[in-house]
Amino acid sequence: MKHINYILGICLSVTLLLASCETTELDLTSNPNALSPEQADATFFLNSIQVDFAYWVSSMGDRGGELTRINYMNGRTYNNVYSPDSWDGIWSSAYRGMLEDIRLMNLIAEEAGLSFHIGMGKVFQAYIMLTLVDYFGDVPYSEALQGAEGELNPAADSGEAVYDASIALLDSAVQDFNTSGPVPSDDFFYNGSRLKWIKAANSIKKKALLNKGDYSAYSAITNYITNSADDFQFSWGTSPATPDTRHPLYSSNYTSTGGGEYMSNWIMFKMLNGHAGNTDPRINYYFYRQVSETPGFDSNANEEVLECGLPGYYVPPQYRNDKTPFCAPTNSANNSAIGYWGRDHGNDNGIPPDGFLRTLRGIYPAGGAYDDESFTGLVDGSGAGGAGITPIILSSWMHFMNAEVAVSTGGDPTSETLTAIEQALNKTDDLGGPEISASDISAYIAAFTSDWNAAGSVADKLDMWSTEYFISLTGNGIDAYNSYRRNGYPRDLQPNIEPDPGQFPLSQFYPANYVNNNSNASQKTTKSERVFWNSNGPNNLK
């Protein structure tokens, strides 16, 4: 009997061992739900970087445009807009998204001799770092991206050091493009043209030098983007989902419940008035009106949807003159708004149900609808379906910058300004809509020239120069934010609707995920801290 019991016991133990093998495996540490870093591909990294870059520039450009009245800025005070946590996504996309991907891509690309990939990565990296410094000031660079080595609290490098490193990076990128690495299978920007990439790198370098005030080095660079065939821009698609490839501004303007964004009254006002009675021909490409009459201006006021159009509505004192619009792109000098419907800078009112009444973005640059005066409410899918562009550097911008350097070195900005305006006008119909005729272009330029010649002082000319520059910067206001802080023009930007909005932000609050998680980071006390290249900038910005 005992033997049987022992045998039973042994059988039991053996069965146990066999049955429990799967349950005793102790080395289950790798994650089956993701790839591991050894399985990476350099071209796949480059694809992610290019698409992330387009979204990133669009977001940064949006905010720069809001501050400079190219777009509408919600309000009210300058201290309240752009809270630290509203920058979290941008910070994360820049460092964890793009810079980390560039670093990992370079590890593979250097071994495999993919110098074209490396060159493109350097161009993106330089642009990203320059823009981060332009907005925030001192940011981490030399100690960044070392989380895997235990550096969890990278200290910030001075803005100047980051600028110099980025400029060096652009020179090194040019050399990479001159080496014979293979062309990546998907180059979203230039389809594999080395010459164009070199021009783009040089153009970004010129931009950085202009901020630093180094005019001689600026003028020494001659191989840059001079005409629109070389424009550095990202082209979006029309697919609405999985993936959504539409221009980001398109998806917020064209929805099933109407517009989700307001247009800036200041820019519509400027374009509507144009020069010498000539409305800017670009206005029908930039904006689409869903109604032909703005209540309170062209027809009876409607308190529900446009309260400020009521007769006798309180106008803040800083708006009571003819240089600035109020409530609609018009003022007491010319009272009709012919259906243009936007918002004033800093207006933070609640949203009435005006989604199908307010003015939407047009076909340039967001790939929306051309304003053919059909005056209907538009939903998603209308117009060009989102096939717009996000401009990173356009040829017209380079000519505007050349004009600025000319003025700063004692020369005449006229010819560069006129070239810039002509190129900007020609570009506007590239995405669709009827072609702007050559006669319209020359009529506008003639009108501009007559106003320009009639302008009394250089300051008045610079007001005109900067207004045209800002209009052409629609779609990416990063350079507008930089230019306004450098120069202080145009002086007649629409004031904040709040009479006491605080100082115009000369830099932004650091993102919350930077200051809250990094023991070497501390938040700024105010947004009046200047970026290093702006230490002698004008003081009277509004």
Add this chain to the structure above:
Amino acid sequence: MELKDEMGVILITTKSGSSAGGESSKNEITINSSYFNVDFASMPDYQMQYGNGFDQAFGWFFSNWGPSFQEGGPAGWGGQSSINGAVSGTPGYLRHPYTTASSATGIPQILNAIGIDPNELYEWKPYDSVGQFFNTGHVFSNNINIRGATSDGTVNYNINYGNLEDVGFTPGNTVNRNTLSFGGNAQLSNKFTVGGTLNFTQTKFKTPPVAAGYGSNVSGEGASVFANVFYTPRSVDLMGLPFQNPVTGESIYYRQNNSIQHPLWTVNNASNIQNTNRVFGGTNISYGINDNLNLSYRYGVDVYSENNINYTNKGGKTGSLVNRNGIYETWNNTKSIYNHNVNISGDYDIDEFGVTFNLGVDSRSDTFDQNGTRSTGQQVFGVLRHFNFEQQDEIQFLEKRNIIGAFAQAEIDYNRFVYLTLAGRKDWVSNLAPENRSIIYPSASASFIPTSAFPEIKSDKISFLKVRAGYGTSANFPFEYPIAATLNIDTQSFIRNGGYIISNTSGSVLGNPNLKPERIDEIEFGVEGRFFNNRLRMDLSIYNKKTNDLIISRPLDPSTGYTSTQTNIGLIENKGVELDLSMDWIQSDDGINFSTSLNWSTNDAIVIDLGEDTDRIVYAGFGTLGNAAIPGESLGSIIGSSITRVGATIENSRWVGGDGGLAVNNQGSYDETFDPTIIGDANPDWIANISNSLSYKNLSLNFLFNFQAGGDIYSTTVATLLGRGLTTDTLDRELSFILPGINNGQPNNKQINNSTFYFSNVLYGPDEMRMYDASHWRLGEVSISYSLPKSLIDNTPFGNISITASGFNLFYDAINMPDGTNFDPNIAGVGVGNGRGFDFLNGPSAKRYGASVKLTF
């Protein structure tokens, strides 16, 4: 559903029956049946004076700061052209909102089809929207249990069947459950004992979608049935306005651009459905080696298969385009847990000492396997099959973790009045690096019964006394794969030249090979006593629990290249006291019996050390609003943005210096400081429950009160009800407001209107404005039951019949929260996880009342 495991082994036992030792074998059947009505308990007190609009002017807005329902007065509708007849033709009536919708919404084109005349009028008056939206639900449950044993007690069995049908008060919310279980034990003649249990549960669960809201539609993707219902403006007829376009199936509602999704459309066109089948149980076999030693093997299994469906028809008006074009997801979650346990136990008596011990090894294997498909882009409205959708995407996730442990335990008693227990355990886990994957944790406890050791202590006053002290440890292990470095691939990241672009991007979680298991050490002292002939019973417990190396997900600065990592926080200390008292005031055999029980507890969890190169880790919620671990502060601390304090600075997440003055800006609103500070503590000061039981012969009455003192909650529900002018707390609104504070060095005298006060400050001001004290009391339970007297049922097959009528959560009051909101703090707004103290318009609370019957034969 994850089963949390702190003691190393999950032991699932169900009734195996029992021998009614000594009595003749009686097979007993028990039937329990109950029916309860379930009602919405936290209905706010909606005001009946003012309707839709802003600044007392009418508009089809989200808010309720519009004209009053009276014609006269400064806020009267007589001054509103939309309402006084100038536009509609009839005073007191508006043009029906659907007749003034923009044509791009498609609503004007279908007026005929929904029975609305182009000149239809709409009455300006308060409507009972929220009250009519919720129904009275019910819970109907039946249970039958059969058990029995042989007369010698060697074999016993138990069978149980239960059925539950729960229809909630939210439309579209139901739960149906069936359970069946078997169990039994048999002592075989050859020193073997075998036993086993097997349980089978089938649950069908359906609900409309619920997600977080901030008082303005739903936040993020998806829809939420609660997000818009509670702040429906008083003058909007939620139940009366048609909700669906009969031609396209889209949602339609009162805004001119149709930008709010009709809650009834959500109920009828979106749902989460979960059908779960679960089997769990085990078998054990033990062999008596001799009179004192026993060898046993136990096998446990728990497998559930959960089939999920989540869908929204196309035509919604919330979220991104993907959501509005229709979504259909189906996936299966299969979770399996297998347990093996081998154990030798012994029981010896040596002189006056008794010794029992256990030695063994066990293993536990957890596997979670998720597979499914997500389809977007519905083509034919209402058809919910994958072939009807444009794009497919994968849903797939796998997680497997094994834990092996070895343990030993011994208990020694001296004459049954001194007890000493010693134990130790070592565990190995599979998802940590080899040098960090094992942990040893010992424990020891002793207890002493003075009344048994020194019988002379026993008296009329002291019937029983026991003191105990113990030191216990347990361990916790992380889930998923915290040490792995990852890379992501997206095969549909963009489209170029008509084809998909594939992209790689680095993983955002930093793998941490230094991660260690958590270890919890607890010291406890307790006193148990019974006094006055056992009428007064007391159990007091004082404990100090230290958690070492608590595992949390730590957010990182993205400039490191990563956004988070799993890490061990140094040391958290939890101190508390728990007291249980019960008193039998009146005792008699067939007269009145009255007794009361009190349970009182308090607990403080303080972060002692973060052990990291940081001084704050936000472990739940969002980076700037959530629960944070800060050295020296409570673990339940809530951080967020606050009102700027005049003359003060922020140190260690608190305002220091200054005189506490609140800074008011030149617009008359509070100035906001974004740098997070501690704005509240979710941990209550103390919690108490008092239950009373009164009985007279066969009738008994029980009632239970719950109390909570302290504890803060961030409530979006309360802030929205106030901020949008919906409850009776906001009736006084026609004059101006001045916020208490300091403006430019002087006491604030800037006047602001009602919407700036309530909307811009209470609802959308600094996070600090949305913190409320959650102290509350509650009548948790009341019940009356009657047991039929033996004389009545002696001649029937029934052994016992009793009937009970009861009510749950019938009354409650959150004493420091605005009266009109009737908010019930007893909800969990951040779901399963470590977060506490948040409500994001997630849901109402329930009360139940009904009756149950219990029969035994």
